[in-house]
Amino acid sequence: MRMSEGVEWAMHSCINLSWLDPDEAMTAARLAAFYELPPAYLNKQLQALARAGILSSTPGPRGGFRLARPLERITLLDVVTAIEGPGEAFRCEQVLRKGPVGREDVDYRKACFVSQAMRQAESAYRKELAAQTLADVRAKVERHIPDTPEVTRAWFARRRS
Amino acid sequence: MRMSEGVEWAMHSCINLSWLDPDEAMTAARLAAFYELPPAYLNKQLQALARAGILSSTPGPRGGFRLARPLERITLLDVVTAIEGPGEAFRCEQVLRKGPVGREDVDYRKACFVSQAMRQAESAYRKELAAQTLADVRAKVERHIPDTPEVTRAWFARRRS
């Protein structure tokens, strides 16, 4: 069970976007250069965030991505769902159906107690993700490394050329 | 993010084993026939359980698998770890290191606040898995469908040939 690398990229990208001028869009290429990531692939992840309504995208010159809503209203679960999709990790394949006690008219994805137990654990996971917003994470960064926003802004300003 | 199919098989197999005579081992092939699963592949999963110390295996005629300890002492986390491995789903690739504020002497798998937030959520997930034993699941099955143990035993007895 391995989570996509894009989740990490997406979260850092959103936090970075919150530190920049909201009046101008940020290019996927420049955002990729910031962390030395493959530009086209980061673009793909940002597209997913845009489809999910977390970012808004504008094509053409002076185009790019920007936050569609403040970081206080973006949970970690929003980002994970946008990148990984809405499907759950544990997917009951209903092996009970094929067994001697199985019945065709029962949906074992809900009836099977193994499935229920796994869903309960995964529910706790999602609840924990939903309880944390990107603003919470950003606050911790600004608290422990206060010059990060300014350094980030300066880096993008110098690379404006 | 998708969990291996083998986790579901492993849990049902362990519960089934608890219903059978502990004095005789159960073949992977017969266990696979019970749910119409690929015998060799189920065998592979049971091997993983044996390596983790959840099952004990004996080769040769009259061989097979049996529970190494009672279901009360097998948590869902034990099974998941045995099949999926000990690695976490979210793996911080330390993108911060490549950024302008990154430092070579910092382990961002622990220092990065994004990573910390994700680890916190995953910790809640694992905690929930560790809180449930296979005996708890078995108890719910026996409570709601009481004849399951007997039907299971009868099926394997008839298929003893």
Add this chain to the structure above:
DNA sequence: GGGGCCCTACTCGGATACCCGCTGTCCGAGTAACCCAGG
């Protein structure tokens, strides 16, 4: 000088290869049971 049109360059967006890990299969090492011959 001002306005409108065209051209250019830039960005996202989706379509297209590549690669690793899960899925599935096969054959060999090892062993317990059985059979048979000898005492």
Add this chain to the structure above:
DNA sequence: CCTGGGTTACTCGGACAGCGGGTATCCGAGTAGGGCCCC
């Protein structure tokens, strides 16, 4: 009849293909901006 050895068949165990999804890339559609021509 009892015992010991050889043979057989059965099981796990790991090594070997196949395939799907994540990873990475490229090119086209669309647009904003700038330059140029005309009024």
